[in-house]
Amino acid sequence: MPIYEFRCPSSHLHELNLPMQTEARSAPCPECGADAARLISSPRLSRLGTPQAELIGSTEASAHAPAVVDHVPGAGARRPTPVTSDPRHARLPRP
Incomplete structure (x- = not known):
């Protein structure tokens, strides 16, 4: 069920879970009892x-607080030379 937001003339804001087929454009305010109008709001996609x-x-979270990098990626990180014991490799040309 979607969540609908309502606001009364006294600016009290409240939410109601209503079926989608409900055409209620207003609901009573739980705080003051006045007739509250339904608001148009964005869907809660983040949930x-x-x-x-x-x-x-995660993109929104990292936009204002990016991770700090203390070195250039890949710089200074050399792969060790693989050592082989295959006798056929000894006959290969060396650079």
């Missing part, structure tokens, strides 16, 4: 739990 939603969330 989906899908890999795409998690990626969006």
